[in-house]
Amino acid sequence: MKWLRSIGAFWYDFVIGDDWRAAALVVIGLALTAILTHVAGVNAWWALPVLAVAALVWSLHRATAGK
Amino acid sequence: MNALPLILTVFVACAVEAVEALTIVLAAGITREWRSTFQGGAVALVALAVITAAVGPAVSHLPLTALRLVVGALLAIFGLQWLRKAALRAAGYKALHDEASAYLREVTAAQQAGVQRRRGVGDWYAFTLAFKGVLLEGLEVVFIVITFGDNARNIGGAVIGAAAAIVVVAVAGVAVRAPLTKVPENWMKLAVGVMLTSFGTFWGAEGAGVTWPGNDAALLVLVPVIALVMAACILWLRARHAAGAAPAGTSEVIAR
Numbered sequence: 652m653k654w655l656r657s658i659g660a661f662w663y664d665f666v667i668g669d670d671w672r673a674a675a676l677v678v679i680g681l682a683l684t685a686i687l688t689h690v691a692g693v694n695a696w697w698a699l700p701v702l703a704v705a706a707l708v709w710s711l712h713r714a715t716a717g718k
Numbered sequence: 719m720n721a722l723p724l725i726l727t728v729f730v731a732c733a734v735e736a737v738e739a740l741t742i743v744l745a746a747g748i749t750r751e752w753r754s755t756f757q758g759g760a761v762a763l764v765a766l767a768v769i770t771a772a773v774g775p776a777v778s779h780l781p782l783t784a785l786r787l788v789v790g791a792l793l794a795i796f797g798l799q800w801l802r803k804a805a806l807r808a809a810g811y812k813a814l815h816d817e818a819s820a821y822l823r824e825v826t827a828a829q830q831a832g833v834q835r836r837r838g839v840g841d842w843y844a845f846t847l848a849f850k851g852v853l854l855e856g857l858e859v860v861f862i863v864i865t866f867g868d869n870a871r872n873i874g875g876a877v878i879g880a881a882a883a884i885v886v887v888a889v890a891g892v893a894v895r896a897p898l899t900k901v902p903e904n905w906m907k908l909a910v911g912v913m914l915t916s917f918g919t920f921w922g923a924e925g926a927g928v929t930w931p932g933n934d935a936a937l938l939v940l941v942p943v944i945a946l947v948m949a950a951c952i953l954w955l956r957a958r959h960a961a962g963a964a965p966a967g968t969s970e971v972i973a974r
Contacts (some may be wrong), residue, residue, distance in 0.1 A: 665857070665858075665861075666795060666796060666799075667795065667799070668799035668802070668803075669799070669802065670799075670802065672767060673795070673798050673799070673802065674795040674798075675793055677794045677795050677798065677922075678791060681727075681787065681790075681791055681922050681923075681925075681926050682921075684922075684923050684926040684927070684928060685926040685927055688843070688926060688927035688928050689927055690862060694926040694928055694929055695923075696923055696929070696930050696931065696936070698923070698955055699794070699922055699923040699926070700919050700923075700940065700944075701920050702941070703794055703798065703915060703919050703944075704944070704947050704964075707798055707801055707802065707805075707915075707947070707948075707951065708947075708951065710798070710802050711802060711805055711806070711951055711955060712851060714806060714811065715806070715809075715811055715955055715959070717962075718811065718959075718962055
C-alpha cells in the first residue's frame with residue numbers, strides 16, 4: 652500500500668507538479684473547447700490557448716503574491 | 719509536420735535532463751566507485767528501454783484524435799509546470815538550478831555513506847544513486863519522446879533528437895569530467911516549456927475537435943505568442959519582486 656502511494660505521489664509530482672489548479676484549468680479548457688465545437692458548432696481554437704495563458708498567470712500570481 | 723522542430727525540441731528537452739543525470743552519475747562515480755555506478759546507470763537504461771517498449775507501441779495504437787486529446791493535455795500541463803518554475807527562477811523567487819551545488823550535495827552525501835556489498839554489486843550506494851538519477855531523469859526523456867513522437871507520427875525523429883542530446887552531454891561530461899555548470903539550464907527549460915505548452919495546446923485542441931486556422935502553420939503563431947507571454951510574465955514578476963524587496967518607505971525617500 653505504501654509502495655502504491657509513493658508511486659501515485661511520484662506521478663502526481665511528475666505531471667501535475669506544484670499547482671494542481673493550472674492542470675485543472677487546462678482540463679476545463681479542453682472540455683470547454685470540445686463542448687463549444689461539438690455542441691455549439693463553434694470552431695473554438697482560441698479557448699485552450701487563452702485558458703492555458705490564464706492558468707500560467709494565475710499560478711504565478713498565487714506563487715508570488717505577498718512575497 | 720516538419721521533422722526539424724520536433725527533433726530540436728526533443729534535443730533541448732533531453733539535453734536538460736541528461737545534464738542533471740550526468741551530475742548525479744559523476745558524483746557517484748568520482749566519490750564512490752565507477753564500476754557500481756556504471757552498473758546502476760546500465761540497469762536504469764534497461765528499465766527505461768523496457769518501459770519505452772511497453773508503453774510506446776500501446777500509445778501508438780490509440781486513435782489519433784484520442785491520442786492528441788490525452789497527450790495534448792499532458793504536454794500542456796507538463797509544459798506549464800516547466801514555464802512556472804522557469805519564470806519563478808528567472809524573476810528571483812526561486813533559486814536557479816545550480817549543477818555545481820547539486821553536485822556538491824551529492825558528493826557530500828556519497829562521502830558520508832558506508833560501503834555495502836549487495837547482490838553482486840561492489841558499492842550498493844553508488845549503484846542506487848546512479849540508478850535513481852538515470853531512471854528519474856530518463857523517465858522525462860521517455861515521456862517527451864513518446865508523446866512528441868507519437869503525436870507527430872515520427873517516433874524516429876524524436877528518438878534521434880533524444881539520442882543526439884544524450885551523446886552530446888555524455889561526450890561533454892567525459893571531456894570535462896565535471897558537472898556541466900556552464901549550460902544555461904533555466905533558459906533551456908524555459909524554451910522547452912514554451913514548446914511543450916504550444917504543442918500540447920495545439921494537439922489538445924485538435925483532439926477536442928477544432929480545426930486550427932492555417933492548420934500546422936498555426937504553430938508558427940502559437941509558439942511566439944506563448945514565448946511573448948512568458949517574457950511579459952518574467953518582466954512583471956521581476957518588477958513585483960523588486961517592489962517586494964525594496965525596504966518600506968524607499969520610494970518616498972527617493973521622491974523627495
